[in-house]
Amino acid sequence: MFDLLSLGFGPFFAGQLPCNDAVPARIVAEHRDGYVVWSEAGESVGQLSGRLAHELQDDAFPGVGDWVVLKSLPEPDEIASIDTLLARRTVFMRGAAGREKRGQVVAANVDIVFVVSGLDGDYNIRRIQRYVARIFAGGAEPMVILNKADVCDDVASRVAEVEKISPGLRVLVTSALRSQGLEGVTGLLTTGTTAAFVGSSGAGKSTLMNAVLGEERFATGEVGAHDGLGRHTTSHRELVVLPSGGLLVDTPGMRELALLDEGGIDTVxxxxxxxxxxxxxxxxxxxxxxxxxxxxxxxxxxxxxxxxxxxxxxxxxxxxxxxxxxxxxxxxxxxxxxxxxxxxxxxxxxxxx
Ligand SMILES: Nc1nc2c(ncn2[C@@H]2O[C@H](COP(=O)(O)OP(=O)(O)O)[C@@H](O)[C@H]2O)c(=O)[nH]1
Ligand SMILES: [Mg+2]
Ligand SMILES: [Zn+2]
Structure with a gap:
């Protein structure tokens, strides 16, 4: 059973519930053919009701981190019907792949979005700047993680450069491989706080995720490759609970990050x-x-x-x-x-x- 408050539920969402016996749930994973949701009944597989899918036509479909209302408290092994999508507090969106240029939810209702960048060939200040703008646009707080500090001789000047992207931008330095600098990340992820890791593939998001989780849950290395041990590769998004009580989403790498609108540019x-x-x-x-x-x-x-x-x-x-x-x-x-x-x-x- 899950305690909704520690999953990030609060007055903002409670106030939107249609009635007293409504069943709120949080989307914790998104797969090709459905969602995984957590509610007071525990973990269930969920699917959008036909009516909701129709209503959302041109809007972004629910994504990981979204709060939804289920038709009823799911019985074990029952597929939960997702009837309502609650308004988001914050969201990180990207331009969807393909011709249809509508946005796609990467992570919803996140307090902090960490832009993970390797201090190797991955490092690209312009790309970090675009991420920061899109994070501001969705209302979350951006923070930059410069990972792979172990392979960089000039960390200080990189940090100084990234700090100049936007007044007040916070930058953390880590080496996920050597478990260095992680306390800066976990210290922020207290109970009820939701965060996400975004950035190119290969930046070290899954390695960081495993390091803060203290367990090898996510496969690292080649994206999409199967590591043969039945571990998840990050081809989908998934929210996990950390030992520190916080909630964290690992996302697959993004090849391009479209600027969907002017949002966030004025803040950067x-x-x-x-x-x-x-x-x-x-x-x-x-x-x-x-x-x-x-x-x-x-x-x-x-x-x-x-x-x-x-x-x-x-x-x-x-x-x-x-x-x-x-x-x-x-x-x-x-x-x-x-x-x-x-x-x-x-x-x-x-x-x-
Ligand atoms: N040298 C070094 N390599 C790292 C570090 N973090 C991750 N890596 C390596 O970078 C590669 C990509 O890591 P992964 O976590 O899969 O990246 P993701 O695509 O962002 O999830 C893997 O081979 C990791 O072992 C680090 O701090 N230092
Ligand atoms: Mg990954
Ligand atoms: Zn002027």
Whole structure:
């Protein structure tokens, strides 16, 4: 049996329950053909009700960490029907694979999202910056873990570089392989706190996960490879309870991280946003307008020009993503409209006969 409070339940979710005897549950794993949920009845397999799947059409489907309402308290071996998805406190989303550019939930209702980056060839400051923006966009707190400290001779300068990504960004250094620096992670993961590890495959997320769990639960190394010992490879997402009481999601590596909207960019670049208040024009694009306080700061050596370039580049990319997905929605609307006209015409002809 599970205690909902230690699973992260609280007033925000309780307030959304449709009635007193509603059965809240948390999604802890997502598989091709269903979910694993934890409720007061323990662990069950769950499936979306037809009505909920229909309602969610264009929205992101529930993901690991989501709180849902089950039709009833599941009996042992009974498949639980997931009837309602509760509003999320926070979410980390990515652009879904394929042509349909809708978002996909990587982890929901997470307090902290750790961006794990190896201090080896994996290290890429721009990629870390994109992750941090997307984490802010979903309302969680970003934190960067620079892992594989054992293979890097210049940890301090990397840390300094990452700290400059965003004012106040926290950076932890670990070597999962040597179990170093882990207390910085576990210390944050107290009972009821949910966190997730995101980052490229090979960064060491599963190794870190095993190290903080104190058990070899997740297979490490080649992603998708089976290690022959029946351990999970991270091809799906799964939430686990740590000895420290916290809840942690390991996610498969992401090849690309689309900027689904402008969310979070202003938080990452809060220094530029602050400067832009002083620009002569309120819609200044900080390109060539007169009286631009941002360009002035660059000229004075107060703001690195690359930082401004990254800001403008990320904004442009997010805006183009939004434009493209609006276009897709518009076309979809038009198709639905012409379908309806066609069926109306059919009806009219029928009446005329
Ligand atoms: N040198 C070193 N290697 C590590 C460390 N953490 C993980 N690795 C190795 O990096 C590879 C990928 O690790 P894995 O945890 O599977 O990465 P994931 O894809 O992010 O889950 C494995 O071969 C690990 O042994 C570390 O701290 N130092
Ligand atoms: Mg992994
Ligand atoms: Zn300006």
């Amino acid at each position: 670049f809060s220094d530029i946003v602050e400067l832009s208040v002083q620009c002569r024009f309120s819609d200044c694009s900080h390109n060539s307008e007169p009286g631009c306080a941002v360009r002035k700061a660059v000229a004075m050596g107060e703001l690195p020009v690359e930082r401004l370039e990254h800001f403008l580049k990320m904004l442009a990319e997010a805006q183009s993503f939004v434009l493209r997905s609006n276009e897709r929605l518009r076309r979809k609307g038009e198709r639905a409209f012409s379908k309806r006209i066609a069926s109306d015409m059919k009806l009219i002809r029928k009446f005329k006969e």
